[in-house]
Each structure stands twice: as structure tokens, then as C-alpha cells.
Amino acid sequence: MRDRMSTTSGIKHAELSDIFNKDEERVNWHDDTLWWIRAKRDKAAHGISEWELLRETASQIKNNVLSNLHDYLIEFESKAQANGIIVHWAANAEEHNKIVLSLLKGKGINQMVKSKSMLTEECHLNEYLERNGIDVIDSDLGERIVQLAKEPPSHIVLPCIHKKKEEIGQLFHEHLGTAEGVSDPQVLTETARIHLRETFLTRRSALTGVNFAIAETGEFVVCTNEGNADMGAHLADIHIASMGIEKLLPKKKHLSVFLRLLTRSATGQPITTYSSHFKKPRKGQEMHIVLVDNGRSVQLGRESFRNSLKCIRCGACMNTCPVYRRSGGHSYHNAIAGPIGAILAPNLDMKEYADLPFASTLCGSCTNVCPVKIDIHDQLYKWRQVIVKEGHSPAAKTIAMKVMDFTLSSPTRFKLAGKIGRWTLKNAPFTVNNQLNLWFKNREMPTPPKESFSEWFKKNNK
Amino acid sequence: MSRAAILSAILNNQPQTTTLPEDLQFDSPAKSVVTDKFVQMINFIGGRVVIIHKVEDINLYALEHYPPGARLLSPMQALDFYTPFTGEEDPHEFVNAELAVFETHFAVAENGAVWVTEDKMGARVLPFITQHLGMLVREENIVATMHDAYSVIGNADYGFGTFIAGPSKTADIEQSLVLGAHGARSMTIFLLKSEI
Numbered sequence: 001m002r003d004r005m006s007t008t009s010g011i012k013h014a015e016l017s018d019i020f021n022k023d024e025e026r027v028n029w030h031d032d033t034l035w036w037i038r039a040k041r042d043k044a045a046h047g048i049s050e051w052e053l054l055r056e057t058a059s060q061i062k063n064n065v066l067s068n069l070h071d072y073l074i075e076f077e078s079k080a081q082a083n084g085i086i087v088h089w090a091a092n093a094e095e096h097n098k099i100v101l102s103l104l105k106g107k108g109i110n111q112m113v114k115s116k117s118m119l120t121e122e123c124h125l126n127e128y129l130e131r132n133g134i135d136v137i138d139s140d141l142g143e144r145i146v147q148l149a150k151e152p153p154s155h156i157v158l159p160c161i162h163k164k165k166e167e168i169g170q171l172f173h174e175h176l177g178t179a180e181g182v183s184d185p186q187v188l189t190e191t192a193r194i195h196l197r198e199t200f201l202t203r204r205s206a207l208t209g210v211n212f213a214i215a216e217t218g219e220f221v222v223c224t225n226e227g228n229a230d231m232g233a234h235l236a237d238i239h240i241a242s243m244g245i246e247k248l249l250p251k252k253k254h255l256s257v258f259l260r261l262l263t264r265s266a267t268g269q270p271i272t273t274y275s276s277h278f279k280k281p282r283k284g285q286e287m288h289i290v291l292v293d294n295g296r297s298v299q300l301g302r303e304s305f306r307n308s309l310k311c312i313r314c315g316a317c318m319n320t321c322p323v324y325r326r327s328g329g330h331s332y333h334n335a336i337a338g339p340i341g342a343i344l345a346p347n348l349d350m351k352e353y354a355d356l357p358f359a360s361t362l363c364g365s366c367t368n369v370c371p372v373k374i375d376i377h378d379q380l381y382k383w384r385q386v387i388v389k390e391g392h393s394p395a396a397k398t399i400a401m402k403v404m405d406f407t408l409s410s411p412t413r414f415k416l417a418g419k420i421g422r423w424t425l426k427n428a429p430f431t432v433n434n435q436l437n438l439w440f441k442n443r444e445m446p447t448p449p450k451e452s453f454s455e456w457f458k459k460n461n462k
Numbered sequence: 463m464s465r466a467a468i469l470s471a472i473l474n475n476q477p478q479t480t481t482l483p484e485d486l487q488f489d490s491p492a493k494s495v496v497t498d499k500f501v502q503m504i505n506f507i508g509g510r511v512v513i514i515h516k517v518e519d520i521n522l523y524a525l526e527h528y529p530p531g532a533r534l535l536s537p538m539q540a541l542d543f544y545t546p547f548t549g550e551e552d553p554h555e556f557v558n559a560e561l562a563v564f565e566t567h568f569a570v571a572e573n574g575a576v577w578v579t580e581d582k583m584g585a586r587v588l589p590f591i592t593q594h595l596g597m598l599v600r601e602e603n604i605v606a607t608m609h610d611a612y613s614v615i616g617n618a619d620y621g622f623g624t625f626i627a628g629p630s631k632t633a634d635i636e637q638s639l640v641l642g643a644h645g646a647r648s649m650t651i652f653l654l655k656s657e658i
């Protein structure tokens with residue numbers, strides 16, 4: 001059973017990133033790798049002269065979806081059912097998990113192959129199924145690796161971006177029989193191909209995610225580079241697709257906009273190897289789709305935060321975020337990390353995720369790369385205000401802010417504080433140049449000027 | 463039950479309706495530009511292009527590249543290894559497919575993707591389970607962008623359809639690109655040049 005860091009109750013982003021940052025060289029490697037992916041995204045985006053127009057179009061389509069979600073969902077359900085797809089509704093994670101379990105038990109199945117679905121991470125599906133006697137194998141290579149390592153994925157598109165090939169080689173040696181010390185990606189991938197081919201051939205049930213579902217036609221699209229979603233689904237007697245209710249598009253032609261944006265934003269590729277459109281079950285097969293709410297309808301009602309539901313899960317915000325790059329996905333103790341995770345999670349559990357919107361410099365890079373123009377950094381800022389108002393700000397921070405407010409709100413107190421500060425830095429620097437001063441951890445204190453600007457101005461203003 | 467509760471919550475919470483944007487329109491680039499771009503993209507994504515002048519040329523290619531005894535399959539009647547699929551086969555039957563060749567509806571120049579639907583696959587699993595993949599693309603069926611692609615697809619009905627762009631791949635191990643993940647290890651585009 002997997003040990004879930006996302007239920008590390010209480011430990012917050014700052015402490016978790018301290019752990020991550022103990023190995024500076026490794027952090028630099030993590031940072032460089034993710035920035036390289038950002039650079040590939042840039043190359044792909046800049047190669048399309050109409051990129052900004054695509055973003056704006058996608059944004060408007062998603063705005064329309066959110067404002068008509070009720071009708072589109074009904075239309076999708078009706079069309080999907082007419083196609084022979086069985087549609088289920090799950091109010092929350094627990095209901096989703098129960099539905100999946102009952103579908104499997106109903107067919108006497110106790111082994112399932114899964115392709116990537118961040119929604120099922122959010123619902124903790126794997127653990128639930130394992131507890132109930134179902135063996136689940138994740139078929140996406142990155143997901144299989146973290147599954148073997150008993151960790152959650154650290155990135156929504158690149159699940160084991162935090163792992164070095166030597167570590168993966170060691171995992172494969174322990175679990176899949178490769179020779180010790182083998183770390184060549186080609187060899188390791190070939191090993192996984194053979195191991196997972198066996199899985200695909202023997203599993204009667206397959207679960208996939210849904211990248212896009214089309215209201216107009218009742219079909220859904222699953223995008224992979226590996227082909228694992230298709231290998232699972234086309235060999236299984238039952239194909240279950242888990243979908244967040246916000247993943248709809250109104251019309252099939254809208255896929256042109258989103259399929260042009262998605263993979264370029266995610267990895268810099270023009271499109272994933274496979275963009276499979278599932279419309280009707282294969283002859284003799286059952287096809288099910290589970291529509292999951294799990295807090296989305298609540299988020300829809302939050303005027304400041306509903307735009308987070310436009311997300312198409314490309315991961316571009318993570319790749320660019322300086323905090324994510326240098327703290328790693330596990331520091332966010334949530335299924336979805338990074339900037340988008342930080343604006344989705346507080347809706348689900350404000351106390352548990354109160355730290356996430358503060359894990360940001362508000363640089364706005366995330367907003368700049370988001371293919372559907374979510375105002376991520378604005379939402380991070382707004383969440384901070386909500387969180388503090390609701391009383392979830394840590395005591396130390398609340399006190400510090402109150403002290404700052406007290407000092408800055410009076411010209412006399414401000415002047416005095418400045419004088420004391422300059423005197424201390426000049427005459428007793430050792431009192432602040434030490435490990436008790438958080439600022440001093442990675443920076444030097446500034447050289448104190450001999451007088452404040454107001455003092456200078458008084459003297460020099462003729 | 464949950465359906466009613468979810469829909470009711472959504473109806474209550476969704477914002478004022480906004481309009482859908484206009485469809486994106488682009489000028490059609492010259493045919494030669496489109497073909498060149500397509501070939502360039504196929505090479506970029508790890509596939510290869512073989513120019514042919516008649517469909518039967520594919521038979522020669524297969525003879526040259528696959529040993530006798532290798533299982534070659536295709537729903538295309540013009541080929542020597544045409545397979546009379548019934549549509550009732552157990553998909554597991556195709557586990558030892560070495561090369562499978564399919565006719566595409568069209569190809570997309572901007573990303574090297576080809577569009578194939580179930581009726582041209584023989585079996586849904588075949589394009590994925592085969593070790594090597596071949597796709598017949600007629601030059602006159604290469605379109606420039608995905609917008610053109612969905613225009614061509616229109617309201618066509620299918621049980622399953624897919625865009626396939628190159629061989630299967632992964633970069634999950636330290637961002638090293640490896641061709642041949644779970645789907646085909648290689649992808650060959652048989653480009654049937656149009657008569658000038």
C-alpha cells in the first residue's frame with residue numbers, strides 16, 4: 001500500500017521544502033530540468049504566430065463552459081448514453097471510489113490496470129481499491145515508478161520528475177528483475193514495456209482519465225504519449241473513465257484549439273502521440289464514465305476562484321514556478337502541486353492547505369503561461385486574504401503582520417524603527433547576523449545608510 | 463440522488479452566461495508547403511516517411527524489412543498481407559502482430575498526426591499492440607492545422623477514432639526521450655504522392 005504524503009497532516013510547505021532543500025545540488029538539478037521543459041514549451045509556443053489568439057479563444061470557450069455547465073452536462077450525459085456509454089455521478093471522492101469498486105466486484109474482477117488520472121489521485125482511489133481487495137497497476141511509466149517507490153506523483157504530467165535514473169534503476173532491480181546498477185533509460189523503458197504488456201494482456205478492467213469530453217457528441221478524448229490508455233482499454237472487458245465535471249467542451253471542433261495548446265504547454269511537443277476519441281464501447285465491452293464533483297460545484301460558486309476550473313492540467317504553471325522548481329511537488333502535500341494546486345486545494349480543505357497560496361512570490365509567471373488564461377497569481381493573492389480572514393494564518397505570521405501594521409501606521413514609530421535598525425546594523429551587527437534571523441539564512445544584511453531619506457531631505461531641502 | 467444534487471448546485475453557482483468565441487480562420491497554405499511541413503514534422507516526432515507511387519509499393523517495403531514468418535496485418539485489400547477481419551476477434555489474438563498497416567483519412571501537417579477510425583483498423587487494439595506501425599497517407603489528404611482536421615472530420619460517426627503522431631514514446635526517466643513505450647516502436651508513413 002502506498003504511503004501518501006498528501007495526508008501528511010499538519011506539515012506545511014515551508015517545512016517540507018526545507019527537507020527538499022537539504023540537498024542543494026539535487027535542487028539545482030530539479031530546477032534546471034523543469035526550466036528546460038519550460039524552454040521547450042516556449043519554443044513550441046513561439047513557433048505559432050497565433051498562440052495568443054489560441055489562448056484567448058480557449059479561455060473564452062472555457063468561460064462559456066463554466067457559465068453553462070449545467071446544460072452541457074445534461075447534453076453530454078444524454079449523448080453519451082445514446083452512444084451506449086453508462087454514465088454515473090459522484091458527489092465526492094468516496095462516492096467515486098465506491099462506484100468503481102462496485103463495477104469491478106459486479107464482474108468478479110480483482111485486478112485493474114490504470115492509465116494516468118490526476119482525479120483518481122485526488123480521490124485516493126488506489127488505496128481504497130487495495131483496501132478492498134483490488135490490485136491496481138498504474139501503466140503510465142512515471143506513475144508505475146512512483147507506485148513501486150510507494151510515493152505519490154510529484155507533478156501532474158511528469159510523475160517522477162523528482163527521481164534520478166539511478167534510483168529508478170534500483171527500483172526496477174528490486175521489483176522487475178533488471179540487473180543491479182542498470183540506469184540506461186532505453187533499457188529501463190524496454191523492461192517496463194515487457195512488464196506492463198503482460199499487465200495489459202491479463203487485465204479485464206481498465207480505468208482511464210478524461211482530458212476532454214464533448215457535450216455535442218457524447219464522446220471523450222484521452223491523450224497519451226505511451227499508448228497505455230489504449231492498450232488497457234481495448235483489451236479490457238470493462239473500460240471505466242473518471243472525469244471531473246469541468247472537463248467538458250461544448251463542440252467537437254473546439255478540440256482543435258485545445259489539442260493545439262495542451263501538449264505544447266505541457267512538454268513542448270506539437271501533440272501527444274495518441275489523442276484517442278472514445279465514443280461507443282467496443283462490441284461486447286462495457287464503457288462507463290464517472291462524472292465527479294468533489295468540491296468543483298462549490299468552487300464554481302466562488303466568484304474569485306471559479307476560473308481555476310478552466311484548468312486543462314497541462315502543468316505549464318508548475319514548470320515555470322520558481323517556488324515549485326526549487327521545492328518539489330511533494331512539498332505541496334496535495335494530489336495537485338504547484339500554482340494550480342495552490343488555488344484548487346484551499347477550496348477542498350482550507351485548514352490543511354492554508355499554507356499553499358503563501359508558497360509563492362506572486363511573480364505571475366504561472367498566469368503568463370497558462371493556456372486557458374487562468375489568473376493564477378491573482379487568485380493566490382485573493383486566497384491569502386480569505387485564509388487570513390478565516391483565521392487559518394499561522395500565529396507567528398499573524399503577530400508579525402500586526403507588529404508591522406502597528407509600526408508602519410505611525411510616522412513616529414516608523415522613524416524610530418528605522419533609526420534603531422540603522423544603529424543596530426552599524427554598531428551591533430552580530431545581533432542580527434546569525435541563524436536566528438531568517439533573512440540571514442541565505443542573504444547578507446544590507447549596509448546601513450548613515451541617514452534616512454527624510455533626514456537627508458530635511459538637511460538638503462533648500 | 464447525487465446527480466440531482468450536483469446539477470442543482472451547479473445551476474445555483476454557475477455565473478452569468480458568456481458567448482462562445484468565433485471559430486479561428488486561417489488562410490490555406492500552398493499544397494507543397496503543407497506536404498513539406500508534414501514530412502518535416504514526421505521526422506521531428508520520430509517517425510519516417512517512405513514515398514510511394516502506388517499502394518502496392520507497401521508490399522515491397524514489407525518484404526524488404528520483415529522476415530518471412532513475421533506476422534503482418536492490414537485491413538487494406540490492396541496489400542498482400544490483407545487480413546479479413548470479422549470484427550468478432552478477441553483483441554488478445556493480435557498480441558504477436560509485428561507490422562500493421564492502415565489507411566488514414568487524412569494527415570495534419572502542423573504536428574505529423576494521422577486520423578484513423580475504427581472502421582479502418584480491423585480491431586481497435588491493433589494500431590497500439592503492433593510492434594511496428596505503417597500508415598498510408600495520400601498527399602492530397604494532408605491538411606495544414608487541427609482546425610482543418612476537425613473541419614474534415616465534421617459530423618462523421620465512429621465508435622472510436624484516434625490521432626496518432628509518430629511512434630509511442632516516453633521521457634519519464636530523467637527527461638530522456640525513448641521511442642517505443644507501450645504502443646508501436648516505430649511509425650512509417652507511406653506517402654502516396656498525388657499525380658501532378
